[in-house]
Amino acid sequence: MRQFLFENKKMMKKKSVWAAVFITLLSLLVLSYFHFSAADRIRNGNIVKQENVLAQYKIWIEDAETELQIAEKNSDAETGDAMAAVIEKYTQSIVNQEKWISDYTQREWKTILEEDIADFELYSSEDGSMAIEGQRVKSFTLRAALEEKRWFLKNGIDPVVQNTSYNLFVPTIYEDFTGRALDYWKQVTARYGDTGLTYFYGMMPNFLMQIFILIGCFLFGNSISGESGKKKKGLQLHFVQPVSKTALFLSKYVSGLTATLIFVGLLVSAIIMSGEFGNGIGSLEYPVLVYEGAEPNPYGSEFNALIPENDQFHFIPLGEYLKDVLMMGSGLLFFTYSLYFLLALGIRNQSITILVTGGILFGGMTILPVSAYNPFTYVDIHRALNGEIATIAFNPAIGFQHGMLALFVVGTAVLLAAFIGFHVKSRNVAA
Amino acid sequence: MLAGTLLLIGTLFIRNVMQQDVVRAEKIEWFSGYMQEVATQNRTDRQMLQETPLEELEQKLDVGVALQNQLNGLILSIENGAWEDELQQEIDVYLTAIDYKEVKGNYSFSNGDMDETIRLNEQLLLLGLPKEDIGRSVQPPLFIKQIVSLVLNPFGLTVLLVLLGTVITREFEDRNMQMVYTFPIPKWKYVFVKFTGLLLTGLIWLSVLFSASYLLPALTVESKELIFDYPLSLANGSFLDAGTYINEACIYSVGVLLFAIGVLTLVGFMARQTIISSVVILAVFAGGWMSIRNGMDLLWNPFTYVNVNEAIINHADYFPTGLIVLFGVAAVLLAIAMWGSRKRGVS
Numbered sequence: 001m002r003q004f005l006f007e008n009k010k011m012m013k014k015k016s017v018w019a020a021v022f023i024t025l026l027s028l029l030v031l032s033y034f035h036f037s038a039a040d041r042i043r044n045g046n047i048v049k050q051e052n053v054l055a056q057y058k059i060w061i062e063d064a065e066t067e068l069q070i071a072e073k074n075s076d077a078e079t080g081d082a083m084a085a086v087i088e089k090y091t092q093s094i095v096n097q098e099k100w101i102s103d104y105t106q107r108e109w110k111t112i113l114e115e116d117i118a119d120f121e122l123y124s125s126e127d128g129s130m131a132i133e134g135q136r137v138k139s140f141t142l143r144a145a146l147e148e149k150r151w152f153l154k155n156g157i158d159p160v161v162q163n164t165s166y167n168l169f170v171p172t173i174y175e176d177f178t179g180r181a182l183d184y185w186k187q188v189t190a191r192y193g194d195t196g197l198t199y200f201y202g203m204m205p206n207f208l209m210q211i212f213i214l215i216g217c218f219l220f221g222n223s224i225s226g227e228s229g230k231k232k233k234g235l236q237l238h239f240v241q242p243v244s245k246t247a248l249f250l251s252k253y254v255s256g257l258t259a260t261l262i263f264v265g266l267l268v269s270a271i272i273m274s275g276e277f278g279n280g281i282g283s284l285e286y287p288v289l290v291y292e293g294a295e296p297n298p299y300g301s302e303f304n305a306l307i308p309e310n311d312q313f314h315f316i317p318l319g320e321y322l323k324d325v326l327m328m329g330s331g332l333l334f335f336t337y338s339l340y341f342l343l344a345l346g347i348r349n350q351s352i353t354i355l356v357t358g359g360i361l362f363g364g365m366t367i368l369p370v371s372a373y374n375p376f377t378y379v380d381i382h383r384a385l386n387g388e389i390a391t392i393a394f395n396p397a398i399g400f401q402h403g404m405l406a407l408f409v410v411g412t413a414v415l416l417a418a419f420i421g422f423h424v425k426s427r428n429v430a431a
Numbered sequence: 432m433l434a435g436t437l438l439l440i441g442t443l444f445i446r447n448v449m450q451q452d453v454v455r456a457e458k459i460e461w462f463s464g465y466m467q468e469v470a471t472q473n474r475t476d477r478q479m480l481q482e483t484p485l486e487e488l489e490q491k492l493d494v495g496v497a498l499q500n501q502l503n504g505l506i507l508s509i510e511n512g513a514w515e516d517e518l519q520q521e522i523d524v525y526l527t528a529i530d531y532k533e534v535k536g537n538y539s540f541s542n543g544d545m546d547e548t549i550r551l552n553e554q555l556l557l558l559g560l561p562k563e564d565i566g567r568s569v570q571p572p573l574f575i576k577q578i579v580s581l582v583l584n585p586f587g588l589t590v591l592l593v594l595l596g597t598v599i600t601r602e603f604e605d606r607n608m609q610m611v612y613t614f615p616i617p618k619w620k621y622v623f624v625k626f627t628g629l630l631l632t633g634l635i636w637l638s639v640l641f642s643a644s645y646l647l648p649a650l651t652v653e654s655k656e657l658i659f660d661y662p663l664s665l666a667n668g669s670f671l672d673a674g675t676y677i678n679e680a681c682i683y684s685v686g687v688l689l690f691a692i693g694v695l696t697l698v699g700f701m702a703r704q705t706i707i708s709s710v711v712i713l714a715v716f717a718g719g720w721m722s723i724r725n726g727m728d729l730l731w732n733p734f735t736y737v738n739v740n741e742a743i744i745n746h747a748d749y750f751p752t753g754l755i756v757l758f759g760v761a762a763v764l765l766a767i768a769m770w771g772s773r774k775r776g777v778s
Contacts, residue, residue: 016704016706016707019707020710023714027713027717030714030718031718031721034721034722035721133540134538134539134542135541136539178540179541179543179544180544181541181544215710215713219706349597350705350706351593351596351597351705351709354593355590355593
């Protein structure tokens with residue numbers, strides 16, 4: 001324990017580490033501020049687009065009024081009636097449009113969602129469909145978008161900002177758009193979380209947690225390599241002290257691991273709290289899409305295929321997702337930190353160590369076959385938890401429980417390897 | 432760093448070679464999907480015509496049948512590897528598909544995309560070049576383009592700078608600077624020397640990157656004549672030949688390297704610690720990436736050019752003015768670094 005406290009004290013005394021933590025936090029907050037400003041700009045852009053439509057209605061009414069006057073002058077009753085109908089129609093449209101703008105501006109989502117739900121009920125019905133540049137939106141996506149809207153309405157949750165203010169789609173893995181349709185789809189389904197929680201959720205597919213973990217390892221995982229450089233030989237001093245090597249190893253390992261855990265927790269909290277720059281922290285009831293996976297084909301895996309009409313999904317509250325992310329994130333942190341610690345025994349340059357660690361994680365995730373017991377399958381925490389990887393691999397075993405097991409078992413094996421490596425290194429240093 | 436670069440280029444090239452048959456299989460699968468779509472409509476139209484003969488429907492069926500036959504011919508050309516037939520038949524398919532849509536047929540590929548492909552195929556036929564999968568080609572200029580997209584971007588540059596950064600920060604961490612600063616050389620000169628040294632290292636790395644990406648396919652695969660004239664689609668709808676693309680990519684990458692080394696020199700001499708400078712560089716490039724993602728890809732923003740491929744493809748009109756921005760910002764950063772370290776000592 002004393003050794004552990006000593007290691008912690010040493011770490012706390014390093015000004016450079018404090019400075020790096022401060023800079024990371026500050027950068028994160030500045031980037032978050034930019035993000036929320038962008039989300040706000042997009043939201044305002046949506047309002048402006050609708051105001052332009054409103055102005056267009058007014059122009060059409062003016063034109064119709066002019067034509068009505070001419071028709072009255074010429075005693076053309078037919079044109080007069082038609083123009084009166086046009087004026088009435090656009091006057092009603094203006095009322096609706098003004099109500100919509102007012103609701104959207106004040107985040108009164110009830111009416112907007114009810115209208116959107118009615119549209120999506122039609123699109124996802126047997127007779128309906130929806131196409132972008134001639135390419136159909138899959139039934140799965142339409143159903144998911146409809147259910148998401150129902151969830152919003154039922155739980156009184158605000159949807160996040162998108163580049164469009166109507167037909168708010170949810171992006172799913174079932175879409176296979178190409179060309180211009182793909183570009184358009186990417187544009188309309190890009191989501192900008194305007195609360196801390198939705199921002200965090202939106203950034204998870206971009207490997208936010210993994211980046212935090214790697215930065216944490218980079219800052220706190222050098223307790224051995226930092227003391228065994230060409231000019232810094234603090235480790236040799238430790239070896240002549242009456243301290244067991246196991247205690248020395250564990251104290252260095254655990255102090256760094258604890259610091260990394262606290263650091264990652266701090267960054268996650270900061271990103272959620274940064275929602276105060278936007279529309280607040282947000283609701284833990286925000287819906288998170290979870291794929292239930294497709295049925296494996298009984299005639300063999302080569303016939304497996306996603307069936308957008310039949311495959312199922314459900315939504316879970318963001319709070320539940322967050323809990324799982326934090327737990328699996330801890331598992332991944334343990335695995336990554338152990339790997340970094342092992343590599344740092346052999347590589348003195350911490351920049352190379354972090355790049356090699358990142359390379360192994362990324363390489364393992366992309367090259368190794370996806371499997372329930374492969375820890376690299378769970379590097380992409382978001383897609384492992386929302387069932388995306390399990391659905392694409394037709395392997396329902398890929399999920400939270402197996403992920404935690406794989407990460408902890410393999411992480412422990414790597415830790416043991418690091419322990420053996422430390423003993424070998426200590427002998428070499430002594431020699 | 433060089434070993435890692437060569438390993439990446441080698442691995443990617445082997446992957447591309449192995450993917451050549453997959454590219455053909457995927458093309459067949461792609462057009463088979465469309466043929467199935469048209470065939471289903473033709474079947475339904477035939478049944479409807481038997482029940483109620485309609486001129487409009489008959490016209491649609493005629494075009495549909497022609498389209499189905501053309502798609503079939505196109506698939507056969509792909510299977511036989513007859514690339515000239517393939518290009519011509521693809522043009523015919525799209526012309527018929529546009530007509531098919533006009534008679535209310537469903538062909539789920541946008542007219543804009545079809546127009547663009549027709550123009551590309553016509554250009555390729557003129558040049559006598561087969562169509563390449565841009566992301567999986569083994570032809571030298573297109574392979575270079577793939578490497579440029581993969582390496583010369585914010586992520587690749589951050590990795591490069593984190594690795595190079597230790598050249599400056601280690602001097603402070605190992606306290607070599609205490610000795611160096613006793614030499615009768617002005618501190619600003621030392622900053623400039625470091626900048627030049629890093630720039631030279633970066634230039635060597637760049638030349639290895641481009642040479643290896645060119646030589647590997649050029650020496651192992653038969654290059655097509657006029658392959659450097661291969662037309663690449665730009666965001667503004669026009670084409671740029673692959674040779675010009677590579678020239679611009681080389682020039683831009685030197686500019687971007689200059690800018691990146693400028694950032695590194697400033698951050699390295701200000702922070703003097705590996706972890707701090709690495710974190711700052713990560714934050715700077717992440718911020719730059721975010722600014723571009725949020726629509727700040729403007730002429731004066733140096734981060735617009737950090738993703739070299741996107742700068743050439745999406746902002747063709749920024750060349751060569753963008754270089755002035757990169758050189759200007761690099762000069763300012765270097766000047767600040769030299770001025771900042773003028774009176775700052777080492778503890």
